[in-house]
Amino acid sequence: MDICYRFLILTISQIYLILQIVFENIYYNSWLIFEMKFIIFLGLTNLVCGINLSETFRNSAFGYHARVGIPLAERIQRDENNYFNSRIVGGVPAVAGQYPFKAGLIGDIIGFDGVSVCGGSLIHPSKVATAAHCWNDGENQAWRFTVVLGSSLLFSGGTRLASSVVVAHPDWNPNSVQNDVAVIYLTYEVETSSIITPIALPSGPELFENFKGEAAIAIGFGITSNDNGISSNQFLSHVRLTVISNNICNLVFPFILQASNICTSGFGFIGTCGGDSGGPLITYRNNEPILIGIASFGSALGCEIGLPSAYSRATSYVDFFNQHLKQ
Missing domain, CATH: 1.10.287 (Helix Hairpins)
Structure with missing residues (x-):
C-alpha cells in the first residue's frame, strides 16, 4: 500500500x-x-x-504536541545549534523586524521532558494570539509558554517571557477543531520598537470581508518542507498565499471546516508546515498588516502535497480578542 x-x-x-x-x-x-x-x-x-x-485528511491539530510539536522542537533546536557552529559559511538570518508582531512559542508540556513549538501574534503589548491547540491539543496540556519576540531564531535571542496565563476560547473543541484560538497574557507590557510591534485586528468594513482571492502571507518558525530542517535562509520564514473560498476548502476538510475558518490555496505546493500552528496569516490595508487568520490545521499528507491550509478566521473572533485586550 x-x-x-x-x-x-x-x-x-x-x-x-x-x-x-x-x-x-x-x-x-x-x-x-x-x-x-x-x-x-x-x-x-x-x-x-x-x-x-x-x-x-484527519484533524492535524488533535494530538499536535506528541506528533509534531515536541519532535519538531528538538529538530529546530539542533539545527539552530548547527547553524551557529557554521555561521561563517552559513549566511545570516533575515532582519528580525520584518514581521515585528511575530511571536515564537516554546511550550512546556505536562508529562514530557521535551518542549513543543508553536507560533503566535502580538496583538497588544501584553497579549499574544495563538491557536488553542498549542495550549491543549486534546491529548496533552501545556503548562507554560516561553514567548519569543523580536528574534529571527526560536531558541536564542530576542525578548523572552514565560507565561502560564493562557485563555483558550470557551468553546474550543479539539475533536472538531472548532474555535481554535487562545490569548496568552504576558507578565508585563513589552516595550514596542522597530522589531516588536503589535499587529492590528480587522476592524470597520474589514469585519465583513471574506478576503477570498486576496494575497496573504503566512509566517512561522516551522520547517519549510516535510524533510528539511532550519536553513540559513529560513529565519522569519514566510510564504505568500492566496485565500480561497470555504466551498473549495471543504472538499479537503469535510465535516471539519467551519464558517469561522479561512483557507489558503496549496497551489504550487506551498502553505503552512510543521511548527507553524498558531502563527499569523496576514494581509495589508493602507500598507499596514492586519491579522486575518491563526494557523489551525492542514492535511495529514504533509505541507508539500499542494492541498489547502486552514486557519481560524480572525474576523470571527474579534469579540473574543477584544474582550481580553480590555483586561
Missing part, C-alpha cells in the same frame, strides 16, 4: 507541478477549478490505494 500511495502521489505531484506553469498566469477562478479537480483526483487515488480518507 505504501508503494502504491507514494507512486501515485508522486505522479499526481509531477503532473500538478507541470500544469502549474500553464495555469499560473490564468484568471484566479480558472486555476481554482483545476485545484478542485486535483483534490478530487487525490481522493480517488486514496481509494485506489485502499487508504482511509478520514485518516488522510
